[in-house]
Amino acid sequence: MVLGEQREAVRLFNNPGAQECADVIMSAASKRRAVIVLGVCEVSYRGRTSSELAKGERLVIVKEDGSLLVHRTWGYKPVNYMPPGAMVYAKSDSGSVVISAKRGSESMRVVFYKVYLAATLNFRDGSSFEQKGTEAQMRDAVTLSPELVEKGLRVLTHEFQVKSGFVDLMALDSRGRLVAIEFKANPAKTADVNQLIAYVSRLRALSKERVIRGVLAAPGINKAARKLLADSGLEFKRLDKDECLHVLEEFKPTMNLLSFIEGEDEHTT
């Protein structure tokens, strides 16, 4: 493909026969290389559910980690797939290419009646994927600047475990009341309120004499969720993702969060 180079990043097989195509897939699998196959196929899956997909033209990707994706020409999600870790086999069977994938009790079978194109990928891709603006970062920002939620707030701990799960952040307000804070990076929904309800009721069961506040901190909240929250005696605090990122940027030069928290724990005796 790329003449003059040692490594061939892409090797094409145009209109391969069934046997050739099966060989290409098996050979790629043995070398831990990804393969893409374009053609007419049908797919069946047995495992967590069962599914059947009748004949049609699709793109199939067999990845080097054993994951297998069947993509149509529309939609974000693959119409059928196997998660990473599957054992993938391919064979020729009466003019068709049969790709089978097994992973525990799950199995998938793709039958290609016609293959337009197969390509093996010998790709290099060591780059890391950097992402900003997640829920964890909102929590970190509030840990660094509790006033993002309210003035006088003091952070006690994060990921505090109760039976129903983990409270994102536990804090004390200016009047000494415990505050359980649940962060959401997206507009809060009823399910998120349920989560907070469960946490707060657990906390109240743990300590009946203390006043426990529950705060849902998110960039927004829908109407039903807001109503449920109010009815449950809990609070909403709008928290902007950009503000949080801004705070993190400010603190970044000084220290990183991990060492900050670890250090504090060590100094607190």
Add this chain to the structure above:
Amino acid sequence: MVLGEQREAVRLFNNPGAQECADVIMSAASKRRAVIVLGVCEVSYRGRTSSELAKGERLVIVKEDGSLLVHRTWGYKPVNYMPPGAMVYAKSDSGSVVISAKRGSESMRVVFYKVYLAATLNFRDGSSFEQKGTEAQMRDAVTLSPELVEKGLRVLTHEFQVKSGFVDLMALDSRGRLVAIEFKANPAKTADVNQLIAYVSRLRALSKERVIRGVLAAPGINKAARKLLADSGLEFKRLDKDECLHVLEEFKPTMNLLSFIEGEDEHTT
């Protein structure tokens, strides 16, 4: 690609120049056809979060609905993507191919420094995707055969709305107590118990004199969830997916569920 046929399912562009590649993508977009591009690219995304992905060899799929996927050679999920509905543009810029996608406040930019292969797909795929063994089907099976959960159970309604959400199935047990049933197609977790807790506490608030039972019906349950369930005075009922499917198969010849339920509603005055 397929000689002698009118339609060309796959059109290949081997080592295309930047301008040619951009043209191929724009032309495919205008005809609502999918394109795949193999090559060296970097990706940035701004929107719900921000992300940067440095240079590496990847497979990019531009689909006919405007979705755009950047796949590495491993992993089920695309490393970067735009959901369906994006406006996709491509242009050549100083030897590189720049693909931009916009959708509301989200935007993505893929820069290809080298394209090994581009292919436009003129695919036919009208087949429907059939799936069996979902949570909704478990609920339907129990509606048809309430004894799957327990003897003497009578189904009242499904998707009963309370403030916290929708109760999968409401029923009366043999002693006239209300039973709220939550189905899970997968082994039940703490989060599922929290959901049931929220529903049952809502129902109890609605009718203080009635006894309300809460049942979590799933093929299994993990330990923590089972403990939380017991502590909350709720019940677990193991429900096998295959049994449910069996019931559905049995009833299938007689009537379909929809007409069954609709009909019952009409006759109930």
Add this chain to the structure above:
DNA sequence: CAATGTATTTCGGAA
């Protein structure tokens, strides 16, 4: 290893 919760969740259905 199991369990827990996020996700640029996506997707479909119902109000």
Add this chain to the structure above:
DNA sequence: TTCCGAAGTACATTG
């Protein structure tokens, strides 16, 4: 259109 919850969720993280 908005809202809601399931998903063959996948995935990272932590006990």
